[in-house]
Every structure is written in C-alpha cells, then in structure tokens.
Amino acid sequence: MSLDLYDQWKEMDKDGKWRFTSPTHVVAAFAKALEELTEEGGIPARFARYKNNNDRLRELMGKLGIRTYISPDKQSPIITTFLFPTETFDFGDFYNFIKERGYVIYPGKLTDIDTFRIGNIGEIHEEDIEELGRIVEKYMKEVTV
Numbered sequence: 001m002s003l004d005l006y007d008q009w010k011e012m013d014k015d016g017k018w019r020f021t022s023p024t025h026v027v028a029a030f031a032k033a034l035e036e037l038t039e040e041g042g043i044p045a046r047f048a049r050y051k052n053n054n055d056r057l058r059e060l061m062g063k064l065g066i067r068t069y070i071s072p073d074k075q076s077p078i079i080t081t082f083l084f085p086t087e088t089f090d091f092g093d094f095y096n097f098i099k100e101r102g103y104v105i106y107p108g109k110l111t112d113i114d115t116f117r118i119g120n121i122g123e124i125h126e127e128d129i130e131e132l133g134r135i136v137e138k139y140m141k142e143v144t145v
Contacts, residue, residue, distance in 0.1 A: 030125075038076040050077035053120040053129050053132050064140050069115050078142035079106070091116055097139045103132050 008069035011019045040046055054077040058068055061082055069081035078095075084091065094116075095107055118132070 016076060038064055047077065049125065050121050053077065053124055054080055056126060056129045057118060057120060057132070060129070061136065063139055064133075066136070066140075069111070069113070079117050079119045080115050081110070081115045084116070089114070093143065094139060097143070098132070101135045103128075103135060 008019055008064070011017060019040060037043070037097070040049070054075065057080055058072070060069070064085075066085045069082050069083055070076065091114075095105060098105055106119065109117070110117045120129075
C-alpha cells in the first residue's frame with residue numbers, strides 16, 4: 001500500500017475519511033516533522049541551514065583537493081557530488097574510514113565518472129560538517145591517495 005496524497009485529498013474532501021486504514025505512524029511522523037520545521041523558523045531557515053552545510057562542505061573538501069562535480073551556480077543544497085581526488089583513490093577504504101568514525105556517506109554514484117556523494121540535509125548541522133571535514137582531512141593525511 002502507498003499513500004497517494006492526491007487520491008487521499010480527494011477522499012478527505014469528499015467525506016473526511018481515509019481511503020484505507022489510517023496510517024497513524026505516517027501522520028504522527030509528518031506532524032512531528034512540521035512541528036520541527038516550524039521550530040527551526042520555517043522553510044527559509046531550513047533552506048539556509050542546508051545551504052550553509054553545502055557551502056561549508058564544499059569549502060572544506062576543496063581545501064583538501066577534493067573537487068565538486070557540479071559548479072556552485074548549479075548546486076542544490078541537498079546533496080553534493082565530489083570527484084575522486086586521484087586515480088588511485090579507494091572509495092571503499094575512504095567510506096569505511098568515515099563510517100568507523102560515526103558518519104555515513106553515499107556509496108553509490110550517478111555518473112560513469114568516479115564520484116561519491118555527501119548529503120547536506122536532515123538533522124545535520126554545521127558542527128557535523130566541521131567534524132566530517134576533520135575526518136576527511138585525517139584520511140587524506142594518513143592514507144596515500
């Protein structure tokens with residue numbers, strides 16, 4: 001079963017009822033998400049945090065020689081794609097190094113070019129980006145890439 005919002009809206013508009021058994025866990029999670037969004041200052045504040053995360057992440061990675069796949073003028077604040085820093089870069093080793101220190105990045109890629117992605121959204125704040133930057137810097141210094 002899925003929550004088809006359009007069909008659900010039509011049903012609610014007609015008789016105020018759910019089309020199927022009410023998804024109480026989904027409704028509760030959505031209500032909590034809206035509450036947290038409001039507490040943060042709404043969409044503009046959330047967007048600003050995501051953009052700050054993205055800008056800082058790009059800056060930190062750039063200082064380490066890890067370049068982005070997408071130019072800043074086309075980059076959304078949601079997720080950032082980075083190019084492998086060298087031809088001998090071992091993503092699996094990099095991924096595990098980061099994961100062992102409490103952070104998880106996206107192991108998949110969307111291009112034929114060697115890239116990896118890092119998400120900038122969710123319950124991620126500037127201090128998380130700073131710590132991830134320290135972890136990546138440690139990796140780059142300790143491991144031959």
